Amino acid sequence: MPKLAISVDDLTKKYATGLAVFHAKFEVPVGTICGFVGPNGAGKTTTIRMLLGLISPTGGNGQILGESISSPEKYLSSVGAMIEGPAFYPALSGAENLRVLATLGGFPQERVDQLLKQVGLADRGKSKYKTYSLGMKQRLGIAAALLPNPKLLILDEPTNGLDPEGIQEIRQLLRELADKGTTVFVSSHLLSELEIISEYLVMLRKGEVVFAGPIQELFDQQQPFMIVKTASEQDLQKIITIAQAAGHKAHLRDGAAHIEGPAEWAGTLNKLAFESGILLTQLSPQLPNLEETFFEMTGEQK
Amino acid sequence: MIISLLRIFFAEWRKLRRPTLLLGTLGAVAFFSVLVSSVLFLMIDSPQGNGDRGMRITREMLALPGGATESFSSIGNLLGIIALCVFAAQTAQEYSLGTLRNLLVRQPGRIRILVGKLASMKVFAMIMTLVSAVLSIGISYALAGRQNVNTELWFNGDGRLDIAQTLLNVFISILGFGIIGMVLGIVLRSPISSISLGVLWLLIIENIVGALRSSTLKWLPGNQLGTIATGGSQSVSYSHALTLSAIYVSVALIIATVLFTKRDVSN
Numbered sequence: 001m002p003k004l005a006i007s008v009d010d011l012t013k014k015y016a017t018g019l020a021v022f023h024a025k026f027e028v029p030v031g032t033i034c035g036f037v038g039p040n041g042a043g044k045t046t047t048i049r050m051l052l053g054l055i056s057p058t059g060g061n062g063q064i065l066g067e068s069i070s071s072p073e074k075y076l077s078s079v080g081a082m083i084e085g086p087a088f089y090p091a092l093s094g095a096e097n098l099r100v101l102a103t104l105g106g107f108p109q110e111r112v113d114q115l116l117k118q119v120g121l122a123d124r125g126k127s128k129y130k131t132y133s134l135g136m137k138q139r140l141g142i143a144a145a146l147l148p149n150p151k152l153l154i155l156d157e158p159t160n161g162l163d164p165e166g167i168q169e170i171r172q173l174l175r176e177l178a179d180k181g182t183t184v185f186v187s188s189h190l191l192s193e194l195e196i197i198s199e200y201l202v203m204l205r206k207g208e209v210v211f212a213g214p215i216q217e218l219f220d221q222q223q224p225f226m227i228v229k230t231a232s233e234q235d236l237q238k239i240i241t242i243a244q245a246a247g248h249k250a251h252l253r254d255g256a257a258h259i260e261g262p263a264e265w266a267g268t269l270n271k272l273a274f275e276s277g278i279l280l281t282q283l284s285p286q287l288p289n290l291e292e293t294f295f296e297m298t299g300e301q302k
Numbered sequence: 303m304i305i306s307l308l309r310i311f312f313a314e315w316r317k318l319r320r321p322t323l324l325l326g327t328l329g330a331v332a333f334f335s336v337l338v339s340s341v342l343f344l345m346i347d348s349p350q351g352n353g354d355r356g357m358r359i360t361r362e363m364l365a366l367p368g369g370a371t372e373s374f375s376s377i378g379n380l381l382g383i384i385a386l387c388v389f390a391a392q393t394a395q396e397y398s399l400g401t402l403r404n405l406l407v408r409q410p411g412r413i414r415i416l417v418g419k420l421a422s423m424k425v426f427a428m429i430m431t432l433v434s435a436v437l438s439i440g441i442s443y444a445l446a447g448r449q450n451v452n453t454e455l456w457f458n459g460d461g462r463l464d465i466a467q468t469l470l471n472v473f474i475s476i477l478g479f480g481i482i483g484m485v486l487g488i489v490l491r492s493p494i495s496s497i498s499l500g501v502l503w504l505l506i507i508e509n510i511v512g513a514l515r516s517s518t519l520k521w522l523p524g525n526q527l528g529t530i531a532t533g534g535s536q537s538v539s540y541s542h543a544l545t546l547s548a549i550y551v552s553v554a555l556i557i558a559t560v561l562f563t564k565r566d567v568s569n
Contacts, residue, residue: 092316106309
């Protein structure tokens with residue numbers, strides 16, 4: 001049994017229009033939930049396509065469950081995937097769509113009913129796919145990914161179109177799968193969700209891996225900060241100048257000053273503001289979170 | 303290898319057997335089979351002719367051992383176009399719906415996918431052929447008595463041999479049209495584009511080119527496949543049509559296989 005579910009080294013994909021993935025290197029240990037994040041166009045889907053053998057890398061190599069990605073037939077029977085959203089035949093029912101894939105992969109047909117029940121589609125399994133809502137389509141996509149009882153589950157935006165209850169159910173499902181030893185590699189724009197469920201994180205920016213490792217390691221690298229609001233807008237710039245003069249990084253975002261520094265420094269800042277005649281209406285110390293860290297590391301604007 | 307091919311075959315068959323597609327296609331096959339057979343016998347005395355392009359097919363000609371399959375063989379082109387549309391749509395939709403990536407994740411052997419899909423569509427073409435044969439021959443037999451056409455020779459040894467030969471020829475023809483549709487589907491990756499181009503070529507371009515220069519009829523792919531169904535024509539021999547069609551279909555299949563196996567699946 002390999003220790004790594006995914007391992008890529010120097011993985012590169014070049015298109016005529018430019019580089020989509022540039023010397024990517026990361027590892028995902030077996031049995032973990034790994035978040036895969038990056039802004040739109042960062043190369044997430046291209047990377048996933050390469051991992052699944054749908055496109056050929058221009059350079060580098062990778063291994064899935066100990067097998068080279070140049071031989072996808074050796075590992076795909078143990079991999080479940082939903083990429084670029086669910087894609088099914090509109091004229092077939094949800095159950096029939098799953099049966100097509102179960103037949104193709106040689107999986108028992110009984111799995112179809114079990115999975116429909118598991119993703120909450122038991123009562124709509126006989127309805128045509130084209131009548132499904134976006135959330136139901138997403139659930140069917142997840143059911144299809146679970147067909148092989150996978151050792152590695154690769155999901156691209158699995159919570160798209162789901163209501164909060166649905167998101168919670170999917171989160172719980174992924175947790176249960178990971179507890180049973182399934183490795184989950186999940187890309188999502190819902191960073192707060194990923195923060196809750198992920199133990200590992202791979203972050204891409206413009207085709208390059210900017211972080212890969214345990215999520216706590218990422219937070220440890222980040223500074224705590226505080227969000228400061230003032231009674232008048234002009235004072236915001238003043239408080240930023242005060243913080244910077246005191247040796248703290250500070251910038252304006254979303255109508256508030258974001259000032260790096262430990263929670264204990266909040267009192268000092270409050271005093272400095274008072275002495276300068278600035279009235280603070282909010283002073284909230286924050287621990288690093290994935291969303292802040294993501295914007296920090298990818299240079300994206302909120 | 304065989305097991306995975308069978309899996310692909312049955313997975314594809316699940317899609318092909320859906321009532322809207324299967325019954326819709328067989329409905330079209332039945333319509334054309336009944337129409338052509340009825341015209342052949344009911345317009346037997348018409349001065350406008352009762353065959354293809356105003357040709358007259360007399361009672362004496364229909365009383366020959368090949369009389370039972372006269373309408374069935376002449377319907378080959380129409381059945382071929384139906385097959386082209388079905389094969390093209392079934393192949394191209396995998397790209398347009400994005401379902402090809404699901405198939406390839408479950409079965410990464412791309413050549414196997416192609417072979418399994420083709421095998422399944424072959425069975426579909428066989429069903430089309432059989433339904434058309436039964437209806438065409440049945441209607442012909444029913445109308446022959448009414449129109450005083452002698453059917454004594456239709457089901458003797460020669461007649462049965464002719465039925466078997468025509469069945470095979472029409473099947474080869476339909477399959478050829480279907481494979482061209484499948485290739486168009488792979489090349490163009492859009493059901494509408496592949497069906498439009500295929501139908502435009504077969505129904506419009508080939509007819510115009512053939513009418514302007516009759517010598518081209520020996521080389522036009524659609525005409526070769528149609529000629530196979532009729533067992534040869536005045537302008538093109540059966541063996542020529544068969545050989546040339548085999549070359550066209552083989553070249554098309556090679557192009558499709560290379561594209562299907564080498565092209566990135568990125569939609």
